[in-house]
Amino acid sequence: MKIFSCAKINLYLDVVGRDTDGYHFIESLFQEVSLADEIEVNPSESDFISFDGMLVEGDTTVHKALRLFRESFGTKSGYTIHVKKRIPMGAGLGGGSSNAAAVLSALAVLEGVEKASLFPLASRIGSDVPFFLWGGMAWVSGKGEKITPLSCRLEDVYFLIVYPGIHVSTAWAYSLINDYRPHTHPQNILDSLGGSLDFLRKIVYNKFQPFVFAAREDLARWKAILDRESGAEFSFMSGSGSSLVYVYSSAERRDADRKCFSYQRDIQVFSADPVYRPSEKG
Numbered sequence: 001m002k003i004f005s006c007a008k009i010n011l012y013l014d015v016v017g018r019d020t021d022g023y024h025f026i027e028s029l030f031q032e033v034s035l036a037d038e039i040e041v042n043p044s045e046s047d048f049i050s051f052d053g054m055l056v057e058g059d060t061t062v063h064k065a066l067r068l069f070r071e072s073f074g075t076k077s078g079y080t081i082h083v084k085k086r087i088p089m090g091a092g093l094g095g096g097s098s099n100a101a102a103v104l105s106a107l108a109v110l111e112g113v114e115k116a117s118l119f120p121l122a123s124r125i126g127s128d129v130p131f132f133l134w135g136g137m138a139w140v141s142g143k144g145e146k147i148t149p150l151s152c153r154l155e156d157v158y159f160l161i162v163y164p165g166i167h168v169s170t171a172w173a174y175s176l177i178n179d180y181r182p183h184t185h186p187q188n189i190l191d192s193l194g195g196s197l198d199f200l201r202k203i204v205y206n207k208f209q210p211f212v213f214a215a216r217e218d219l220a221r222w223k224a225i226l227d228r229e230s231g232a233e234f235s236f237m238s239g240s241g242s243s244l245v246y247v248y249s250s251a252e253r254r255d256a257d258r259k260c261f262s263y264q265r266d267i268q269v270f271s272a273d274p275v276y277r278p279s280e281k282g
């Protein structure tokens with residue numbers, strides 16, 4: 001079985017508190033996008049997990065997903081899982097979390113397990129994994145486990161994702177934050193929810209951005225250079241970084257910037273469009 005494992009960007013991301021376990025409370029508008037890894041999940045005699053495209057080592061999110069699934073539901077066979085990586089790692093794009101959710105979902109189909117029973121497993125693998133069981137656009141709160149799927153669709157909005165070759169650790173980025181004053185009340189965003197570029201322009205926010213930029217001047221410098229060259233409407237950092245998202249009102253302008261940015265050495269540039277899944281009973 002072949003599946004796509006899409007990345008996410010955080011259109012709005014606030015960090016509003018810290019729990020006693022050290023994890024933080026977030027308020028975030030997530031959007032799944034078309035930049036994707038490709039995963040093959042096939043029954044086999046024994047388990048074999050492999051990656052290509054990037055070096056992913058150790059007890060990966062894919063290993064964790066298979067192990068937790070088997071502990072919870074058992075499996076009729078072993079599984080060969082192969083992941084073709086395209087989503088940059090440590091980039092604030094949720095690649096590892098997306099892989100875990102994709103593997104859980106594939107195993108659920110292959111083993112005849114209800115999708116709804118995957119949610120408790122998902123948050124044990126990583127904070128962003130529950131979102132990826134839904135995908136599309138969603139409001140995410142708590143530590144990442146409270147998901148409200150939204151039926152809103154972005155229209156005529158085109159993204160360019162730039163990975164400046166800088167790996168940002170999520171734990172490190174959280175450790176930089178030293179105030180938890182909310183940027184706005186979530187209801188203000190949910191009340192004004194819309195699919196237009198103007199809606200996005202109004203609400204785009206990333207709590208991490210000034211903290212991460214202050215600690216990584218090279219990243220702030222990249223954004224300044226690319227902002228000067230770009231024909232985008234606006235730009236922002238995704239998640240805990242380091243990816244930068246450029247937003248356009250036309251695919252032509254986006255493609256022109258893609259060409260222009262690709263002459264820069266040391267960065268990777270990806271066109272990405274919002275992704276929505278067919279509605280399903282979960």
Ligand SMILES: C[C@@](CO)(OP(=O)(O)O)[C@H](O)COP(=O)(O)OP(=O)(O)OC[C@H]1O[C@@H](n2ccc(N)nc2=O)[C@H](O)[C@@H]1O
Pocket residue numbers: 010013022023024025026028091092093094097125126127128129142143144170171174238239240241
């Ligand atoms: C910041 C966000 C925004 O979507 O994602 P990224 O931009 O990194 O992809 C998420 O909150 C990240 O989710 P994820 O990357 O799954 O984090 P996890 O693997 O669960 O946790 C990595 C580390 O980040 C910190 N962490 C994570 C989530 C959270 N709500 N509070 C935290 O403080 C903890 O130190 C934890 O050990």
Ligand SMILES: Nc1ncnc2c1ncn2[C@@H]1O[C@H](COP(=O)(O)OP(=O)(O)O)[C@@H](O)[C@H]1O
Pocket residue numbers: 056057059060061062087088089090091092093094095096097099100168170239240241
């Ligand atoms: N399936 C996976 N894909 C990518 N990275 C993984 C995976 N499993 C574990 N990791 C580890 O998680 C780290 C964070 O990866 P990723 O989820 O892509 O970034 P981010 O948290 O910034 O969205 C990587 O540097 C890697 O060491």
